[in-house]
Amino acid sequence: MVWINGAFGSGKTTTARLLADAVPGSVLVDPEEVGSLLRPVLQPVAPVRDFQQWGAWRELVAATLNSVVRELPEDGPRLVVVPQTISSDVYWSQIVSALDPGCRVTAVALQVSVDEHRRRVTGDTEEPGALRWRLGGFEQFRSASWITTTFTCIETSDLGPAEVADAVRELLSDDIG
Numbered sequence: 001m002v003w004i005n006g007a008f009g010s011g012k013t014t015t016a017r018l019l020a021d022a023v024p025g026s027v028l029v030d031p032e033e034v035g036s037l038l039r040p041v042l043q044p045v046a047p048v049r050d051f052q053q054w055g056a057w058r059e060l061v062a063a064t065l066n067s068v069v070r071e072l073p074e075d076g077p078r079l080v081v082v083p084q085t086i087s088s089d090v091y092w093s094q095i096v097s098a099l100d101p102g103c104r105v106t107a108v109a110l111q112v113s114v115d116e117h118r119r120r121v122t123g124d125t126e127e128p129g130a131l132r133w134r135l136g137g138f139e140q141f142r143s144a145s146w147i148t149t150t151f152t153c154i155e156t157s158d159l160g161p162a163e164v165a166d167a168v169r170e171l172l173s174d175d176i177g
Contacts, residue, residue: 001065001080001103002172005151006110007141009121009134011164012083015110018165019081023172026079029068031061052091062098069103079172085137089146106175108168109151114138116157 002019004012013030020028035051042054051057065080072078086092096105112120121134147153152171156164 001069001082001099002106002108002168003082003084003086003151004108004110004168005084005086005147006156007112007117007134008085008130008137009117009124010110010112011120011156011161012085012110014161015164015168016081016083018161019168020079022165022169023079023081025072025076026081027068027072028081028083029065031057031064031082031084034060034064052086052088055094058091058094059098062095066098066100066103069100079175085141087137087141087144087147089144089150092146092150104175106172107151108171109147109153110164111153111155111157113157 004016006012016028016030020026035057038051038054038057038060042048042056046054048054065082068080069078072080086095099105117138118135121131124130141147154164154167159167
């Protein structure tokens with residue numbers, strides 16, 4: 001499994017899609033979908049600013065990842081690609097500790113300069129409504145110093161999407177052949 005962390009709008013999902021397309025037999029699991037499932041159920045009764053605050057989200061993400069890994073065929077490549085911003089070391093620890101013991105996680109964080117981040121998120125045509133959220137969460141992600149010791153960081157400010165995906169794939173080369 002490769003978990004691609006990074007500030008909102010840093011290119012995680014694009015990188016994940018390119019990586020999943022490049023590695024036969026890989027699957028992409030987006031934890032945002034778990035948040036989308038929980039939002040209409042929990043937000044009316046337990047409102048939060050970010051669905052990651054719900055313990056249910058963290059539990060379901062780990063359970064989903066475990067289940068997906070178990071469903072993958074034993075023969076052939078087995079790579080689960082997970083694009084999700086995690087700024088809280090407590091949340092990260094809860095998710096990782098709930099994964100099955102045999103599940104190896106390569107933790108990668110995409111780093112981007114302030115100026116390049118602003119350029120990317122203001123130019124986004126897929127989710128222009130997410131601009132404020134992405135700009136607002138940037139500093140929180142950058143100030144989470146635990147990320148640089150827990151994740152392998154890739155500076156992406158001067159890289160295009162394919163180059164970022166290649167850099168992540170290189171980190172996984174021993175695992176995916």
